[in-house]
Amino acid sequence: MTDKGFDPVEVAALQPEALDANVSAALAAFAAAADLDQLKTARLAHTGDHSPLALANREIGALPPAARKAAGQRVGAARTAVKDALEARQVVLAAERDERMLVEEAVDVTLPTDERPSGARHPLTTLQERIADIFLAMGYEVAEGPEIEAEWFNFDALNIGADHPARSMMDTFFVTSPDSGLVLRTHTSPVQARAMLVRQPPIYVICPGKVFRTDELDATHTPVFHQVEGLVVDEGITMAHLKGTLDHLAEEVFGIGITTRLRPSYFPFTEPSAEVDLICFVCRGESVGNPDRPCRTCSSEGWIEWGGCGMVNPRVLTACGIDPDRYTGFAFGMGIERTLMFRNSVQDMRDVVEGDVRFTAAFGMEA
Known part of the structure; x- marks a missing residue:
């Protein structure tokens, strides 16, 4: 069996339209995450080992040598875009979490600081x-x-x-x-x-x-x-x-x-x-x-x-x-x-x- 006449567009996961759709879905999921826990779920779905972009990356090996470079560049650009969006969203949600903790977990400095009383010599x-x-x-x-x-x-x-x-x-x-x-x-x-x-x-x-x-x-x-x-x-x-x-x-x-x-x-x-x-x-x-x-x-x-x-x-x-x-x-x-x-x-x-x-x-x- 030979792959000399193989057309890379026939691998659906590597088509530019499919890659763009996966990137858009990942960016939408990251933007919809309301906290770091939801962002973690979205990260696993769109950057994990079984995510669409990870599966597309595996398909590159099935291409003829002449087609691999262009396909790898397309997949790499898509994965970089997703990674940058994930990191940016993580910074925003971490700042929101810290700000929320300052309000929700405020310390009353007027309360006693020691659960156990201080000792004293006789x-x-x-x-x-x-x-x-x-x-x-x-x-x-x-x-x-x-x-x-x-x-x-x-x-x-x-x-x-x-x-x-x-x-x-x-x-x-x-x-x-x-x-x-x-x-x-x-x-x-x-x-x-x-x-x-x-x-x-x-x-x-x-x-x-x-x-x-x-x-x-x-x-x-x-x-x-x-x-x-x-x-x-x-x-x-x-x-x-x-x-x-x-x-x-x-x-x-x-x-x-x-x-x-x-x-x-x-x-x-x-x-x-x-x-x-x-x-x-x-x-x-x-x-x-x-x-x-x-x-x-x-x-x-x-x-x-x-x-x-x-x-x-x-x-x-x-x-x-x-x-x-x-x-x-x-x-x-x-x-x-x-x-x-x-x-x-x-x-x-x-x-x-x-x-x-x-x-x-x-x-x-x-x-």
């Missing part, structure tokens, strides 16, 4: 670290110790005798039994004893941590709370150094102008001992004797009890292997919960310890 943790930073800036070290403590460190080394009321089960959590020799530490002072045993003077340490006492949970007490204690042992240390340190701490925690006063008191591990009072940070003492300006914070007394302090008892120094004739020192301690309540006007201790995220969230990342 204010006790933040305040404890802030106090530690104050003393680190003064050249102190942070000392730590175990929460399950030997009685010797918790009591004996601190000059608390065997018959002292604090050693009874009314105040102390004993581990397993009262004769076990182990307790949940009732204060952070054992850390001071440990510090003196492993360090040589001069000693400047701060001891923040958790302590335990057999108190009922109420508005002002909790069986688990936090303390921060400071210890200095060096040559020539006096009560004046203690007072200056407490005044600096008070100003850093409560603000400029806050000072302290010392009232004589008694603690077994310090001698002399004193209670530390803060000048009222609300009335600054102006409510004292002034009935026209009463102060609920300090009950118009002008001062608020903050903690305890004193010069380290020579017996404590001796028990820890330090020569009391050469070295003197001071120690102080206060509750971090109590400090937080003063500083941020927290009224109920239970709000601090019960774990309600609404309380913590109010502080954010700062104390």
